[in-house]
Amino acid sequence: xxxLLVPTLLLAxxxxxxxxxxxxxxxxxxxxxxxxxxxxxxxxxxxxxSAAGVRRAIVSSTPDDGTVKLYEKAPKTIVPFLRPYRxxxxxxxxxxxxxxxxxxxxxxxxxxxxxxxxxxxSASGAAGPTVKRFAELAxxxxxxxQAHVDDVTIEKLLTLYPKARFLWAHAxxxxxASTVGGLLERFPKLWVELALRADVAPGGKLDPEWxxxxxxxxxxxxxxxxxxxxxxWEAMRDYHRDVQTWLGQLPPDVAEAIAWKNGERLFSIAAGxxxxxxxxxxxx
Ligand SMILES: [Zn+2]
Numbered sequence: 001x002x003x004l005l006v007p008t009l010l011l012a013x014x015x016x017x018x019x020x021x022x023x024x025x026x027x028x029x030x031x032x033x034x035x036x037x038x039x040x041x042x043x044x045x046x047x048x049x050s051a052a053g054v055r056r057a058i059v060s061s062t063p064d065d066g067t068v069k070l071y072e073k074a075p076k077t078i079v080p081f082l083r084p085y086r087x088x089x090x091x092x093x094x095x096x097x098x099x100x101x102x103x104x105x106x107x108x109x110x111x112x113x114x115x116x117x118x119x120x121x122s123a124s125g126a127a128g129p130t131v132k133r134f135a136e137l138a139x140x141x142x143x144x145x146q147a148h149v150d151d152v153t154i155e156k157l158l159t160l161y162p163k164a165r166f167l168w169a170h171a172x173x174x175x176x177a178s179t180v181g182g183l184l185e186r187f188p189k190l191w192v193e194l195a196l197r198a199d200v201a202p203g204g205k206l207d208p209e210w211x212x213x214x215x216x217x218x219x220x221x222x223x224x225x226x227x228x229x230x231x232x233w234e235a236m237r238d239y240h241r242d243v244q245t246w247l248g249q250l251p252p253d254v255a256e257a258i259a260w261k262n263g264e265r266l267f268s269i270a271a272g273x274x275x276x277x278x279x280x281x282x283x284x
Contacts, residue, residue, distance in 0.1 A: 023247060023256060025240055026263025027057040029118070029146075029169060029195035029224025031083075032066035036230045042073045045233065049077065052236040053244070055260060056267070058167075058224075060118055060146070062088055064107060071112060079267045081115040081146055082107055084134070091120055095128030104130075108137065114267050117146025118169050123153040126160060135161035144191070144266075151175040151183065158187040165189045170196055170226070177209040184217045191266070195224030201246035211250065218254040222263050223247075 032045055040048065049057055056076075060083040061067045071078040084100050085091055094100040104116060116134050125131065126149075138145050139161075147154060148169040158166060171180050171192045183190055194200055200210045214221060223243050225236050232239075247255040 022053060022244060023259035024055040025053045025243070026222060026260040026267075027052075027054045027224050027240075028167065028193035028222035028263060029226045030054075030057045030059045031061050031118075031227045032059055032070050033061040034063065034066065036061075036227070036233065037066060037069075039230050040233055042069050045070060046074050046077065048233055048236055052225075052240045054236075054240065056263060058115070058146070058263075058267070060115075062086075068110075068112070075112075076269055079114050079263075080112050081117050081144070082113045084116060084119055084130070094119065095121055095125035095131045097130055101130045101133050104134070105137070108141070113143065115144035115146055115167065117144070117167070118148050119146070120148045121153055121157075122149070123156050126153055126156045131157070132161070135164040138165060139163035146193075148173070151179050154190070155183060155187075158183070158190060162189070166191070167222075168192045169224075170194070173197075177207065177213045181213040181216060184213070184220050191220050191222065191262070193222045193224040195226035201242070201249075204242065204245050206246045206249040214250060214254055214258060218257045219262055219265075221258045223258060 027049070030049070032042075036045070056079060058079045058081055059067045059070055060081040062083055062085045064083055067078070067080045067083070071080045082104060084094050084104050086100070086103055090097065090100055107113075116138065121131065134145060135157075137143060142165075144165050144167045145157075146167040146169055147157060149157065149172065151172045154166065154168050154172065157164075166189060168190060171194055173196070180192060184192070200207060223240075225232060225239055227233050227236070243259075247259050250258070
């Protein structure tokens, strides 16, 4: 009898706390910038992604060489976005800097990129000449623009540049679920990623307002880590464990869409091959 006790107890414990379903993850917000390179080799960075359950990831970096380095090691895992910052000094002024425009147009000729960003912008810069040019390039070459902006600015961008597809970083960082839902309703070329949005599931419990928006627009959301400082690479595994917890509280088809199917669909490898030539045309 005694010998049976331990296995029985273990079985009871397992039944009480079933392991959360581990969905593959498409991570829409990863950086591999200069300070990261010395700490994590490209191989190590790829191993961290894999250990966190990340099947594919949108990567951008300052400077862009980090993205290219990762992409060359794992072209089927890395979805390269071209960050328009040659150095961090470009962050404030890029929207009206012709040098940034030239840099991006030259760099795009590599033909590997699926988007431009992540970039930062306030509403006052949204009509800047470099932003306008990026929107033309995005529409012309099927590129996404990944914008770290507030809700006023994303609305302005979507209104000014209706032909470009936007990936809204951090869902505006602090915009309410209802605001995000309202913008998704009005703008069909808007997609949203949820990097660093702890308010989606405070204490691990999915917020009802976010849940309602996810269920209404399951095809428009993606998750993301944002390795904006090197220490975020170490946190990636725990971060995605928490993401899996709230995804598990959604209907399975909605959870799968947000976890990875939306990213797979929008940045499919086959479509990428076909479009590569078009994307690498010299700028007109
Ligand atoms: Zn970022």
